[in-house]
């Protein structure tokens with residue numbers, strides 16, 4: 157686990173500035189949701205936290221270390237995307253074990269970690285199946301399993317539920333929340349769905365056109381929106 161400190165971060169692609177000085181403090185174990193309309197910069201910010209994009213200004217620290225100074229191999233974060241591509245030719249167990257094998261973890265440790273993750277996610281009876289033999293929800297659980305086995309300092313989620321149907325989305329919301337309550341891993345979760353944000357977050361960060369409009373606990377935003385944008389966004393139906 158670790159804190160994440162986003163300090164006056166800016167990002168430009170060529171001449172186009174898309175993040176205009178964003179600062180967010182995330183304490184150890186917190187579940188923070190970045191929410192805002194499509195194109196406001198959520199994924200870009202998350203990718204910078206992951207070290208997949210360089211910042212063009214400001215700084216991001218995970219724990220004591222500046223993200224862009226940490227070599228990719230030493231980065232201790234795990235990311236779950238909307239298009240979680242599982243390896244089709246590998247079983248569920250091998251999908252989960254893959255990143256540990258890449259890191260040359262001992263076989264016994266890999267087995268123990270995969271088993272633990274499978275227990276947590278209710279995948280124990282599916283370990284020998286292939287992705288094509290799984291339902292959408294089961295696949296999403298395997299994608300989370302791949303993140304959990306690494307036991308990372310920070311989980312990053314980018315709209316992980318957007319491809320699921322409405323009923324499954326509600327169920328997975330609860331599962332991800334329970335997972336967080338159990339593991340207490342610092343989490344940054346991106347969504348454009350305000351219901352997801354209101355029901356899951358310890359702290360919500362409302363973004364709009366590359367800036368933070370407001371951040372706070374769900375009820376705080378609901379009761380005291382800072383401006384019309386936040387009021388409209390939080391108050392509108394999904």
Ligand code: ADP
Nearest residue numbers: 169172174192193194195196197198199200201
């Ligand atoms: P969100 O995830 O909130 O929908 P993004 O972070 O994907 O928003 O995008 C924010 C803005 O940055 C958009 O205007 C998008 O077109 C632009 N953008 C994102 N990635 C790139 C890129 N690699 N090159 C150029 N522009 C990009």
Ligand code: MG
Nearest residue numbers: 198199200314
């Ligand atoms: Mg996005």
